Amino acid sequence: MGKGITYPLGFYASGINCGIKKNGKEDLSLIYSPSPCIASGSFTTNQFKSYSVLWSIKNIKNDIKAVLINSGNANACNGKENWDLTVRLIEELALKLKIDKNSILFSSTGIIGERLPYEKIINGFDRLIENLSPQNNILAAKGIMTTDTFPKEYEINTGISGRKKEVFIGGMAKGSGMINPNMATMLCFITTDAVIDKKALDIALKEAVDESFNMITVDNDTSTNDSVIILANGLARNKTIHIDSPEFDIFCNSLKKLCIELAKKIASDGEGSSKFIEVNVNGGWCKKDVRKVAKKVCGSLLVKTAISGANPNWGRIVAAIGSTNARIDMKNIEVKICGITVFKGEPVECDKEKLIKLMENKEIKIEIDLKRGNFSATAYGCDLTEDYVRINKEYS
Amino acid sequence: MGKGITYPLGFYASGINCGIKKNGKEDLSLIYSPSPCIASGSFTTNQFKSYSVLWSIKNIKNDIKAVLINSGNANACNGKENWDLTVRLIEELALKLKIDKNSILFSSTGIIGERLPYEKIINGFDRLIENLSPQNNILAAKGIMTTDTFPKEYEINTGISGRKKEVFIGGMAKGSGMINPNMATMLCFITTDAVIDKKALDIALKEAVDESFNMITVDNDTSTNDSVIILANGLARNKTIHIDSPEFDIFCNSLKKLCIELAKKIASDGEGSSKFIEVNVNGGWCKKDVRKVAKKVCGSLLVKTAISGANPNWGRIVAAIGSTNARIDMKNIEVKICGITVFKGEPVECDKEKLIKLMENKEIKIEIDLKRGNFSATAYGCDLTEDYVRINKEYS
Numbered sequence: 001m002g003k004g005i006t007y008p009l010g011f012y013a014s015g016i017n018c019g020i021k022k023n024g025k026e027d028l029s030l031i032y033s034p035s036p037c038i039a040s041g042s043f044t045t046n047q048f049k050s051y052s053v054l055w056s057i058k059n060i061k062n063d064i065k066a067v068l069i070n071s072g073n074a075n076a077c078n079g080k081e082n083w084d085l086t087v088r089l090i091e092e093l094a095l096k097l098k099i100d101k102n103s104i105l106f107s108s109t110g111i112i113g114e115r116l117p118y119e120k121i122i123n124g125f126d127r128l129i130e131n132l133s134p135q136n137n138i139l140a141a142k143g144i145m146t147t148d149t150f151p152k153e154y155e156i157n158t159g160i161s162g163r164k165k166e167v168f169i170g171g172m173a174k175g176s177g178m179i180n181p182n183m184a185t186m187l188c189f190i191t192t193d194a195v196i197d198k199k200a201l202d203i204a205l206k207e208a209v210d211e212s213f214n215m216i217t218v219d220n221d222t223s224t225n226d227s228v229i230i231l232a233n234g235l236a237r238n239k240t241i242h243i244d245s246p247e248f249d250i251f252c253n254s255l256k257k258l259c260i261e262l263a264k265k266i267a268s269d270g271e272g273s274s275k276f277i278e279v280n281v282n283g284g285w286c287k288k289d290v291r292k293v294a295k296k297v298c299g300s301l302l303v304k305t306a307i308s309g310a311n312p313n314w315g316r317i318v319a320a321i322g323s324t325n326a327r328i329d330m331k332n333i334e335v336k337i338c339g340i341t342v343f344k345g346e347p348v349e350c351d352k353e354k355l356i357k358l359m360e361n362k363e364i365k366i367e368i369d370l371k372r373g374n375f376s377a378t379a380y381g382c383d384l385t386e387d388y389v390r391i392n393k394e395y396s
Numbered sequence: 397m398g399k400g401i402t403y404p405l406g407f408y409a410s411g412i413n414c415g416i417k418k419n420g421k422e423d424l425s426l427i428y429s430p431s432p433c434i435a436s437g438s439f440t441t442n443q444f445k446s447y448s449v450l451w452s453i454k455n456i457k458n459d460i461k462a463v464l465i466n467s468g469n470a471n472a473c474n475g476k477e478n479w480d481l482t483v484r485l486i487e488e489l490a491l492k493l494k495i496d497k498n499s500i501l502f503s504s505t506g507i508i509g510e511r512l513p514y515e516k517i518i519n520g521f522d523r524l525i526e527n528l529s530p531q532n533n534i535l536a537a538k539g540i541m542t543t544d545t546f547p548k549e550y551e552i553n554t555g556i557s558g559r560k561k562e563v564f565i566g567g568m569a570k571g572s573g574m575i576n577p578n579m580a581t582m583l584c585f586i587t588t589d590a591v592i593d594k595k596a597l598d599i600a601l602k603e604a605v606d607e608s609f610n611m612i613t614v615d616n617d618t619s620t621n622d623s624v625i626i627l628a629n630g631l632a633r634n635k636t637i638h639i640d641s642p643e644f645d646i647f648c649n650s651l652k653k654l655c656i657e658l659a660k661k662i663a664s665d666g667e668g669s670s671k672f673i674e675v676n677v678n679g680g681w682c683k684k685d686v687r688k689v690a691k692k693v694c695g696s697l698l699v700k701t702a703i704s705g706a707n708p709n710w711g712r713i714v715a716a717i718g719s720t721n722a723r724i725d726m727k728n729i730e731v732k733i734c735g736i737t738v739f740k741g742e743p744v745e746c747d748k749e750k751l752i753k754l755m756e757n758k759e760i761k762i763e764i765d766l767k768r769g770n771f772s773a774t775a776y777g778c779d780l781t782e783d784y785v786r787i788n789k790e791y792s
Binding site for chain 1: 720785
């Protein structure tokens with residue numbers, strides 16, 4: 001079992017059921033660091049942000065000590081009295097934790113348009129706080145789940161030494177509907193005991209999110225609640241990481257690796273999905289082109305259903321590539337499915353029986369070489385199954 | 397039974413099985429006008445256009461006498477020998493019809509990446525031509541179908557008088573996968589006996605396509621084969637319609653109405669769909685905003701599955717509106733589902749039982765008022781069902 005968000009020094013976690021989920025499963029989580037943290041966040045671009053997101057955006061610049069998360073209710077599009085409820089809720093938690101209310105962040109995920117279950121959450125605070133422990137990371141990871149089938153955690157050693165200890169990073173995430181294209185919520189919470197300045201943390205998070213979570217979504221179809229938050233409490237006592245420190249790249253790469261691993265877990269747990277899809281695009285003219293092609297192919301409903309049925313209909317992949325405005329030329333393009341070349345400027349004869357057999361695997365890799373330049377990108381997704389439809393017909 | 401493409405004077409149609417479809421159903425259609433036609437076309441923006449589309453783009457400026465259409469094979473991404481096959485095929489048809497090869501247009505729809513079934517099509521020409529008749533519009537409409545469950549035809553009287561007769565417009569279309577977002581092919585062929593100049597015909601077609609077929613697709617995810625073609629043979633002998641003729645607006649409105657009716661038929665026949673969805677957006681700041689919002693809501697997978705399950709989860713509609721960059725303000729927005737107001741700046745209490753009952757209907761209307769201006773737009777779509785997934789797993 002991983003240690004997730006409590007892997008770095010000085011972070012405590014908790015997760016309980018406060019009565020929002022009727023089945024008794026965890027629905028309220030808390031991350032707590034007695035040492036104040038530098039924080040950075042990447043929040044939804046949706047114009048209708050949840051009140052929880054609005055609260056967090058307002059406070060992310062402060063020294064942060066706690067993050068409260070509820071599942072089962074999105075606290076979005078539910079009328080402005082819920083802003084007042086949000087503020088009162090956080091004030092109540094601040095009193096209980098004996099910290100400043102502006103040092104608390106808040107995230108929510110669940111159904112849109114219903115009143116924040118203020119009383120249930122308030123009544124859970126005592127148990128939630130009693131429950132705080134460096135061992136309860138898994139309960140916190142469960143408390144943020146909605147239709148996820150498993151909790152998602154990851155932790156990593158950066159190799160950066162501090163006076164007290166090596167710098168660690170830990171994280172937990174929850175997935176989002178079929179992800180791609182998605183309107184359901186993606187949440188991720190990351191902790192680190194690094195000493196790092198605010199600007200370096202902002203840049204490191206932005207780059208990591210671009211290569212990971214932003215490669216599992218498409219078309220800026222973000223939910224009202226999407227959030228990625230990182231907290232750095234500095235307890236490793238390393239030399240402060242600035243953007244021009246030699247350790248900055250190392251930190252960035254570790255954070256990126258952690259975010260990619262969590263993104264893959266999210267993609268592989270898409271609602272009703274039976275397969276994980278990875279689309280590698282190489283040889284692009286520019287970064288934008290390769291990202292566009294990777295996401296378009298990975299997000300094509302026809303490609304997703306073909307993969308679900310182990311149907312080697314590569315024409316759908318080529319058509320998806322052509323539907324972008326990337327700089328491409330059909331005669332240069334090479335497409336491989338599960339390592340088998342199916343298209344190279346024109347159709348390539350291949351062993352179809354073997355390909356179908358390979359496509360029955362749980363992990364499908366599509367490789368596209370545009371042969372126009374040196375840029376590459378990878379997108380992550382899952383197949384589209386009858387179960388996705390069933391789950392989303394019944395959600396509310 | 398409608399008259400479709402043979403409703404205007406002087407158009408002949410034909411449809412036969414030439415052996416591409418194994419089940420004996422029509423797979424080869426011909427539209428023929430002995431009188432040469434002014435033509436206009438709207439073709440896919442996909443970078444990998446089928447050889448049939450490339451042929452038609454090359455010749456659309458000419459006087460046109462015939463349009464050949466095959467289903468079951470897309471003639472796309474299948475290697476450049478298929479361009480030669482395409483040219484030879486058209487030359488053969490030109491010989492048989494005793495017309496110039498450059499007066500023939502060509503469309504294809506079906507599986508991508510397979511060799512054009514040149515011999516089968518050539519061998520069908522004699523029967524195809526013998527079969528030409530003003531009564532065989534329905535056979536032609538069947539010959540362009542792929543996964544469509546019914547042929548789609550419409551015809552309209554414009555009210556514009558000519559020396560010979562009133563100007564008529566007729567059309568036939570085929571649908572495309574789930575349409576939205578789609579990579580499958582949408583084809584539409586329109587005939588008219590109007591006398592109209594090329595520029596007026598181009599503008600009329602562009603406007604009609606924008607309000608109809610372009611409102612059933614999303615994100616420019618066009619297939620390799622999408623085409624809308626109109627032919628005008630002038631046999632009504634009306635006074636030539638220019639863009640400043642009083643009849644121009646009348647012609648435009650009739651053409652738009654015909655295209656919208658065909659677009660609705662396509663949307664209602666989305667693969668595996670059980671319901672037709674219409675999204676009206678009013679009160680927009682500009683045309684672009686209302687089109688964007690209408691298409692985003694109509695194309696949201698979560699909205700589509702909610703409608704499939706008669707699930708009154710309006711939060712998904714509001715979140716889809718917010719995910720666009722349209723000029724909106726939540727406190728002004730009003731949303732109605734099946735005539736019942738569910739959101740007006742904040743949630744509105746409504747009779748949920750009644751709403752669920754109404755959502756069990758086959759036609760679902762969503763009305764959105766942005767209250768920011770005077771623009772409006774309508775998008776057409778269908779719900780997402782388990783059957784869509786099943787059909788597309790097995791397609792090839």
